[in-house]
Amino acid sequence: MKGIEKLFEQFLRTRGLRLTKQREAILKAIYATHDHISADDLYDELMDDEGWSALKISRATVYRTLSLLTDGGFIQSLDIGGGQGQLYEHVLGHEHHDHMVCLVCRQIFEFHDEGLEDLQAKIVKKHGFKASSHRLNVFGTCAKCQVKGESSAAMQG
Amino acid sequence: MKGIEKLFEQFLRTRGLRLTKQREAILKAIYATHDHISADDLYDELMDDEGWSALKISRATVYRTLSLLTDGGFIQSLDIGGGQGQLYEHVLGHEHHDHMVCLVCRQIFEFHDEGLEDLQAKIVKKHGFKASSHRLNVFGTCAKCQVKGESSAAMQG
């Protein structure tokens, strides 16, 4: 965690950018949650967490910093549809994974399979494409909601 | 193509909805292109194609119909990032595939691999998740842009 701040500072330095309190707070906040969070929710969280202090953070700065963090590879965004815009998650200390999105409860589950990654890489390469990243989102119903679904279906007849 | 219109009509009927000229035109337009198109571009295209006729179509109707078509499984949307909103593509007569997005030229390439589909399905099921659909987007550099990249890199260095 401290290491990440160091890395961020280095990243900024190499770009001739400055480490400000706002940027630090945003980095911390997004690394403090292990959820997939929207820019707006992150802003709200920062308002709560930082409310007691004199530190003020505007939405604009949140967006600007999020973009910066994405460039630096500290976070990545995903869009799970439903028109709520981008969700962000931190990358460091949280290796690559794919997502299963439950369409009933909107919860997001992560999974990872090395064999799948290898096969994907092989196929893409076969097409002459040089992959730098990928995003696999599976939509459906999670185990919990499948059970709930059955019981409510039974109630309906 | 005629068959698709029939299917759409049936779909509307089962929902107690009506087949209007606007809906027909939008369906045709999205099945006429084999590209991934945004709502706005589709709107523009409709304005051109239908400009000579008396048929008027508003953006609102485009969005409403796109949503209807997605519900009916006639089209599907994807978001390739870059904040240009959703892109749509037709589904019928155009079986499931994944996407490779070239970050240089922004072109989208489609591919499909049965083995990959099977493996994905197996893994997801293993997690107790019931998948209804999935979206795999691979980001990177297409073959053409790799070549271009090399030559421009050579120029710079």
Added chain:
DNA sequence: GTGGATGCAAAAAGTTTGCAGGCGT
């Protein structure tokens, strides 16, 4: 004729940008 569908324009939601002043280096 009736109720769903449309166009228009305003509203929403998410994100970006211009500018004057603040602050990290």
Added chain:
DNA sequence: ACGCCTGCAAACTTTTTGCATCCAC
């Protein structure tokens, strides 16, 4: 002190919605 960074508010983009009118059935 320099000039990057920030907050603010306005602008922008994409999509949704309210309402009076229109038209498919």
